[in-house]
Amino acid sequence: MSDDSQLLIPRSFIDLFIPPGKHKPTATREHIAQRYELCEDLAQGLVDTAQTQRWSLGITQADVLQTIARSLPALDLGLDAAECAWVLTRMAELLGDDRDR
Numbered sequence: 001m002s003d004d005s006q007l008l009i010p011r012s013f014i015d016l017f018i019p020p021g022k023h024k025p026t027a028t029r030e031h032i033a034q035r036y037e038l039c040e041d042l043a044q045g046l047v048d049t050a051q052t053q054r055w056s057l058g059i060t061q062a063d064v065l066q067t068i069a070r071s072l073p074a075l076d077l078g079l080d081a082a083e084c085a086w087v088l089t090r091m092a093e094l095l096g097d098d099r100d101r
Contacts, residue, residue, distance in 0.1 A: 009036045012089070016082045039083050042075075043090035050095060061095055 013036045017025035025032060050064045057064075065088050072084045079087070 007033055007037070009033060013039065013086055016086060035083065038077065039079070039087050040090065042077070042079075043087045043094060046087075046091055047094050050091060061092070065092060 009032060014025055014032060017027045017032055019026060027035075046068060050061070050068060053059065053067065054061060054064045059067075068091070069084065069088055072079060072087065
């Protein structure tokens with residue numbers, strides 16, 4: 001991937017690669033971009049599943065996200081705990097606020 005890539009990686013994702021007390025990521029931009037694309041695609045792809053579970057099972061968004069959290073390791077995508085947490089946070093953003101539902 002070239003440095004002139006149009007991909008905008010959110011700071012929240014870049015922060016996953018910055019150790020506490022440090023200011024620079026420990027991974028290359030290319031690696032971070034590849035991991036971001038995987039995690040973003042996963043979050044986007046799971047939104048329909050989450051919405052279907054929510055309505056068909058009559059459970060809250062939080063319950064759906066908890067169920068998905070338990071299933072992420074079984075996908076065998078090599079996600080670490082921080083990436084799994086980011087995917088869940090991103091899904092919550094994509095699903096919107098659950099307070100009025």
